[in-house]
């Protein structure tokens with residue numbers, strides 16, 4: 001590893017000769033997609049769970065790695081509460097009602113409300129163990145719900161997992177679009193191809209007159225599209241039904257054919273990296 005390592009191997013003179021960062025692996029998974037936002041609360045986990053549900057509905061086998069170790073919400077969104085167990089030296093993952101497999105720290109806690117008060121190395125070690133020891137082999141897709149920020153945990157994911165593409169989730173608010181740019185820069189630094197933008201909570205629809213209302217102000221997606229040469233793949237409205245299904249652990253039942261199809265199209269357009 002060179003003194004000035006920024007985690008990107010392609011421009012490093014020590015590439016291929018470095019003992020510090022082990023090569024990332026794909027664990028026998030067809031395609032691996034990370035979902036990131038930089039900032040918390042914009043709907044990154046919701047988009048991860050919707051993407052997994054859409055692919056599952058389209059007939060693909062899917063597992064979700066909940067790498068948001070200190071704010072894990074994937075089990076709740078997908079209604080999974082059984083603990084993983086070890087068989088054949090691999091961590092076997094419990095599945096949702098429709099068959100999406102899930103690996104998350106929250107499935108190991110006695111009470112899902114207990115805080116995970118861990119320092120960076122333990123969080124990174126957990127993510128690595130979930131990836132290296134999980135029974136991912138043979139799945140068509142692994143979806144990785146990245147933690148917010150651009151520090152230890154997302155770096156660990158990108159150095160451990162051979163991510164084929166990243167979806168960047170943002171909201172119309174200026175603050176979210178500023179922070180999602182950090183996530184986009186990180187994936188460029190780490191040589192992870194960007195699939196496009198998902199703008200969540202883009203607008204709300206008035207239940208009385210049907211008028212669209214920009215609840216969080218005007219969108220900044222066109223600036224991001226221009227700056228990074230990205231496309232917006234989907235815009236998701238603020239939707240009470242979606243929020244209620246999330247709370248009930250039934251996100252798989254969400255009906256929005258256009259959105260689900262856009263997510264499937266983005267995922268199947270990904271080329272697995274060698």
Ligand code: ADP
Pocket residue numbers: 037039040041042043044045046047073200201236237238239240242243246247
């Ligand atoms: P993040 O992973 O970015 O921290 P979450 O996906 O956990 O964010 O979403 C935060 C909260 O917002 C959740 O309670 C979720 O149910 C809700 N939410 C996300 N997107 C929408 C939406 N489009 N409409 C309504 N509620 C949403």
